[in-house]
Amino acid sequence: MALTTNGTVLAWGYTGCGATDVPPSLSNVVSIASASCHSLAVKADGTIIGWGDDNSLQSSPPGKLMGVVAMQLGVQHGVALKGDGTVVAWGDNSYDQSIVPAGLTNVVAVAAGAWHNLALKTDGTITTWGANIFGQLILPPGLSNVVAIAGGGFHSLALRNDGTVLAWGESENGETNVPPGLTSVMAIAAGGGISLALKSNATVVAWRENDPGQTPVPRGLTNVISVAAGEFHTLALKADGTVVAWGINDYGQCNVPAGLTNVIEIKAASYNSVAMKNDGSFVVWGDTTSGQLQFPIGLSNVISVCAASAFLAAMFTDSSPVQSRFSNFRPNNTTVELNALAEPGQTYELETSTNLLSWQNLSAQTNRTGWLHFTDNPTANSPARFYRTRLR
Numbered sequence: 271m272a273l274t275t276n277g278t279v280l281a282w283g284y285t286g287c288g289a290t291d292v293p294p295s296l297s298n299v300v301s302i303a304s305a306s307c308h309s310l311a312v313k314a315d316g317t318i319i320g321w322g323d324d325n326s327l328q329s330s331p332p333g334k335l336m337g338v339v340a341m342q343l344g345v346q347h348g349v350a351l352k353g354d355g356t357v358v359a360w361g362d363n364s365y366d367q368s369i370v371p372a373g374l375t376n377v378v379a380v381a382a383g384a385w386h387n388l389a390l391k392t393d394g395t396i397t398t399w400g401a402n403i404f405g406q407l408i409l410p411p412g413l414s415n416v417v418a419i420a421g422g423g424f425h426s427l428a429l430r431n432d433g434t435v436l437a438w439g440e441s442e443n444g445e446t447n448v449p450p451g452l453t454s455v456m457a458i459a460a461g462g463g464i465s466l467a468l469k470s471n472a473t474v475v476a477w478r479e480n481d482p483g484q485t486p487v488p489r490g491l492t493n494v495i496s497v498a499a500g501e502f503h504t505l506a507l508k509a510d511g512t513v514v515a516w517g518i519n520d521y522g523q524c525n526v527p528a529g530l531t532n533v534i535e536i537k538a539a540s541y542n543s544v545a546m547k548n549d550g551s552f553v554v555w556g557d558t559t560s561g562q563l564q565f566p567i568g569l570s571n572v573i574s575v576c577a578a579s580a581f582l583a584a585m586f587t588d589s590s591p592v593q594s595r596f597s598n599f600r601p602n603n604t605t606v607e608l609n610a611l612a613e614p615g616q617t618y619e620l621e622t623s624t625n626l627l628s629w630q631n632l633s634a635q636t637n638r639t640g641w642l643h644f645t646d647n648p649t650a651n652s653p654a655r656f657y658r659t660r661l662r
């Protein structure tokens with residue numbers, strides 16, 4: 271699925287459940303998400319539109335839902351973060367995953383596993399709800415000062431402000447066995463049964479046992495700026511715009527196309543890999559059984575992509591100046607550090623927003639090394655803030 275520069279969405283691949291049937295009048299979209307058989311889009315006014323399989327109402331967000339700033343999907347449910355720090359969930363409720371805990375407020379991030387949810391609050395604590403079959407809701411004792419969360423299939427990850435990682439939930443394959451001494455982590459990701467950490471020295475650590483094909487990080491892999499985890503494979507985006515993949519390769523999901531460069535974003539689905547380039551085009555490889563690699567004619571100007579097991583989607587905006595996504599976002603007490611890959615020699619402006627609708631300029635920076643590094647110092651107890659860069 272793809273979001274384009276005019277705020278419209280295109281989707282392709284498996285059509286049996288309607289997940290690629292984008293509503294004809296859909297416009298002004300700012301973000302997208304997809305699960306195995308349904309899709310959702312957040313519009314500029316903060317409303318959500320859904321389509322596809324709706325047997326558990328997973329494609330039908332609550333009526334009059336507005337002010338959404340972030341969204342995550344489980345197998346058959348959705349969870350959305352609103353600009354006021356509250357959370358809404360909907361869809362399958364077999365494990366109470368659609369019943370948000372009463373009084374949950376001051377949330378800055380949400381994450382979804384297969385049938386469970388996590389919410390990160392401004393005070394660095396986590397609230398969980400939903401399926402607890404493998405203990406994925408049972409927080410480690412003393413967990414605090416959390417700055418990022420991730421939900422795997424049946425496990426959960428938390429990154430603390432000291433750069434350490436905690437994991438809990440299913441550990442049949444070792445996905446919760448954090449390597450001893452792991453520190454200086456800046457970002458985390460979780461797949462179906464794998465856990466990933468991106469360190470401040472731009473190296474990657476992965477853990478999962480009993481499956482030697484998935485986790486050995488390629489020897490000498492450095493200069494990594496983001497990672498993505500699929501069901502059985504992993505992607506890493508390097509600062510030079512190239513991609514490295516490893517893991518189970520039964521559908522060719524690890525066969526990075528020769529000559530692929532200038533990549534600025536990566537996504538991993540169950541058996542597919544997606545790379546978006548700085549010219550708004552993107553490349554997909556892996557499973558082709560449902561037409562996931564057959565792009566719509568004229569597809570261009572893509573600004574965001576998402577991938578599910580049998581279809582793909584991408585996101586577009588209007589023709590405003592190019593935005594650069596932050597590969598590293600790390601709050602540290604009252605300071606927020608942001609790092610992004612950018613074009614050398616260009617001047618970028620950092621903008622912030624509390625609702626993704628109105629933006630305020632904070633500072634400008636001329637890029638000379640291929641990287642941007644910004645800091646911000648929001649006041650204590652201020653609303654959740656979002657950041658982007660624009661070419662001046």
